[in-house]
Amino acid sequence: MKTALSIDIGGTSTKLAMVDSQYKIVENHRLNTKVCKNEADFFEVLFHAIMPLLQAYPETQGIGIGAPSCRADAIVGATNLPFSERVEIVKILETKYALSTFLIKDGSTAALGEGLFGLAKGMRNYIVLTLGTGLGCGIVLNNEIVRGSNGQAGELGHAVIKENGRVCKCGKKGCLETYVSATGIKRTVFQLMADMQLESSLRTISFAKLTSKAIFEAAKQGDALALAAFEYTAKILGRKIAELGMTFEPEGVILAGGLASAKDVLLRPTIAQMERDLLPAFRNQIKVVTSLLDTNEAALLGAASLVFNNIKANNPLYSHS
Amino acid sequence: MKTALSIDIGGTSTKLAMVDSQYKIVENHRLNTKVCKNEADFFEVLFHAIMPLLQAYPETQGIGIGAPSCRADAIVGATNLPFSERVEIVKILETKYALSTFLIKDGSTAALGEGLFGLAKGMRNYIVLTLGTGLGCGIVLNNEIVRGSNGQAGELGHAVIKENGRVCKCGKKGCLETYVSATGIKRTVFQLMADMQLESSLRTISFAKLTSKAIFEAAKQGDALALAAFEYTAKILGRKIAELGMTFEPEGVILAGGLASAKDVLLRPTIAQMERDLLPAFRNQIKVVTSLLDTNEAALLGAASLVFNNIKANNPLYSHS
Numbered sequence: 001m002k003t004a005l006s007i008d009i010g011g012t013s014t015k016l017a018m019v020d021s022q023y024k025i026v027e028n029h030r031l032n033t034k035v036c037k038n039e040a041d042f043f044e045v046l047f048h049a050i051m052p053l054l055q056a057y058p059e060t061q062g063i064g065i066g067a068p069s070c071r072a073d074a075i076v077g078a079t080n081l082p083f084s085e086r087v088e089i090v091k092i093l094e095t096k097y098a099l100s101t102f103l104i105k106d107g108s109t110a111a112l113g114e115g116l117f118g119l120a121k122g123m124r125n126y127i128v129l130t131l132g133t134g135l136g137c138g139i140v141l142n143n144e145i146v147r148g149s150n151g152q153a154g155e156l157g158h159a160v161i162k163e164n165g166r167v168c169k170c171g172k173k174g175c176l177e178t179y180v181s182a183t184g185i186k187r188t189v190f191q192l193m194a195d196m197q198l199e200s201s202l203r204t205i206s207f208a209k210l211t212s213k214a215i216f217e218a219a220k221q222g223d224a225l226a227l228a229a230f231e232y233t234a235k236i237l238g239r240k241i242a243e244l245g246m247t248f249e250p251e252g253v254i255l256a257g258g259l260a261s262a263k264d265v266l267l268r269p270t271i272a273q274m275e276r277d278l279l280p281a282f283r284n285q286i287k288v289v290t291s292l293l294d295t296n297e298a299a300l301l302g303a304a305s306l307v308f309n310n311i312k313a314n315n316p317l318y319s320h321s
Numbered sequence: 322m323k324t325a326l327s328i329d330i331g332g333t334s335t336k337l338a339m340v341d342s343q344y345k346i347v348e349n350h351r352l353n354t355k356v357c358k359n360e361a362d363f364f365e366v367l368f369h370a371i372m373p374l375l376q377a378y379p380e381t382q383g384i385g386i387g388a389p390s391c392r393a394d395a396i397v398g399a400t401n402l403p404f405s406e407r408v409e410i411v412k413i414l415e416t417k418y419a420l421s422t423f424l425i426k427d428g429s430t431a432a433l434g435e436g437l438f439g440l441a442k443g444m445r446n447y448i449v450l451t452l453g454t455g456l457g458c459g460i461v462l463n464n465e466i467v468r469g470s471n472g473q474a475g476e477l478g479h480a481v482i483k484e485n486g487r488v489c490k491c492g493k494k495g496c497l498e499t500y501v502s503a504t505g506i507k508r509t510v511f512q513l514m515a516d517m518q519l520e521s522s523l524r525t526i527s528f529a530k531l532t533s534k535a536i537f538e539a540a541k542q543g544d545a546l547a548l549a550a551f552e553y554t555a556k557i558l559g560r561k562i563a564e565l566g567m568t569f570e571p572e573g574v575i576l577a578g579g580l581a582s583a584k585d586v587l588l589r590p591t592i593a594q595m596e597r598d599l600l601p602a603f604r605n606q607i608k609v610v611t612s613l614l615d616t617n618e619a620a621l622l623g624a625a626s627l628v629f630n631n632i633k634a635n636n637p638l639y640s641h642s
Contacts, residue, residue: 243480
């Protein structure tokens with residue numbers, strides 16, 4: 001059986017999957033990235049997990065990796081990983097396993113997955129926004145992932161959308177992801193609890209304990225403050241999607257990640273704001289939807305597609321100079 | 322001599338040029354678009370100008386058009402032209418002259434021109450911003466113009482960058498081009514005259530009479546208010562370029578149009594703001610420059626390149642579904 005080994009590297013955990021050429025995940029594993037103290041630790045754990053997989057699937061065609069902070073074939077300056085400034089992960093794995101290895105940023109693997117099996121199937125131009133701890137993004141134009149000069153394109157989370165806005169972990173103020181993400185809506189709830197007099201079940205929950213899921217559950221119960229938080233988030237998100245819509249004119253925008261599980265509660269006010277902001281010529285043509293896929297799975301399948309399509313070699317928008 | 326007929330349609334004037342295959346403009350004309358009362362008027366004037374050109378250059382290979390408000394092969398909802406809602410200009414010219422006719426939006430013709438003969442030469446990924454009456458934009462990724470699903474991509478001027486900001490002619494408030502354009506900096510000067518006590522030579526000029534050129538001349542003389550207006554404009558522009566920089570990771574951003582003639586007065590604070598806003602991984606790699614080309618000429622040469630490269634048929638990022 002021909003397979004691809006997919007690796008989705010994240011700050012909390014790293015997911016591995018063996019994917020067959022029909023894009024079925026035949027085996028998967030989750031490694032705890034957080035306990036790794038340094039790069040050597042990480043690779044020891046990773047190699048330990050990879051070896052039996054490659055032995056079990058000797059017809060593995062290559063390795064596809066999605067990771068944060070990619071730059072060409074390396075992971076560079078990843079603040080959420082216990083890595084040195086620059087880790088030449090492609091070279092390391094190619095040397096060790098003699099398998100073609102492909103690396104793109106995690107937002108892009110999610111976008112590839114959505115194009116293969118999600119709501120972006122059949123779209124030539126689309127954008128995937130993953131609304132989790134941060135805001136990830138993958139952009140596809142004419143069926144190709146937009147990578148930019150060094151594979152770093154599609155970094156939207158740190159666009160400054162509010163002067164002197166919320167402090168971001170990047171050091172700036174007012175970055176998009178401090179508002180539009182699972183963490184962002186939590187901050188919004190606390191801002192609204194401070195600003196407004198609305199009663200809310202959320203007032204009994206500490207900042208440390210509050211999750212975007214709890215905010216969504218409250219909103220479903222009609223909690224006015226939770227609903228206001230979604231409205232506030234959607235207004236900023238809808239405005240940004242309108243801007244992206246006029247920049248790329250995509251067929252669709254797919255929202256994924258934890259916050260997107262709120263579905264209509266997020267979607268309805270987002271679309272309303274987007275349509276208000278779009279110039280008339282762009283109205284009523286951009287489909288904004290929430291993903292039906294498991295985000296982790298989509299990213300793993302997307303990473304596998306790099307291998308099966310040998311994207312390193314064939315894809316002009318993927319290739320870097 | 323093989324030639325292409327280039328047409329650059331604008332609200333004030335429409336430029337025509339016969340361009341040879343070495344991209345030399347062998348003849349050019351300017352039609353007054355403003356006096357045309359309607360579509361029929363416009364085409365009468367246009368046909369009248371085209372006919373002798375085609376007779377003089379019988380080896381004309383096709384017609385390349387840059388225009389505002391393109392949608393696929395038509396001009397749709399152009400508020401600055403005396404047109405009905407939808408003008409099938411490609412079909413009209415192909416029927417009349419039996420020549421392949423190519424249409425893209427004006428920001429894209431400017432971008433093609435910059436790539437052929439300007440500072441974007443040799444760049445695979447770049448963005449051209451034309452800062453004139455409004456803000457135009459053309460985006461090139463992997464040597465291809467980004468068109469979007471219907472040829473409307475690259476519309477940045479109406480991104481809302483300030484809540485309850487300046488009223489825009491599109492009906493919204495806070496659109497980018499109400500700040501970052503020749504008209505935008507003029508509005509900024511009047512805002513600063515109201516807000517600040519700074520003396521300025523510009524205080525003797527009426528709104529109707531003030532031009533971005535006069536603001537630039539004053540800035541060159543060290544006029545503090547004029548300089549403050551450039552700083553204010555550059556801050557918004559630099560922030561937006563940082564956002565575009567992280568979205569596309571281009572090699573360069575070329576500023577063209579009237580406001581860009583201020584060169585360093587605009588460029589220096591723009592680049593400073595951009596670098597501040599970029600995530601570290603993106604810093605010191607995006608070249609921001611002001612165009613060395615005549616904007617009209619660049620657009621006409623860009624339009625000619627559509628013909629010589631038969632871009633309708635061959636170019637995946639150009640083609641529409």
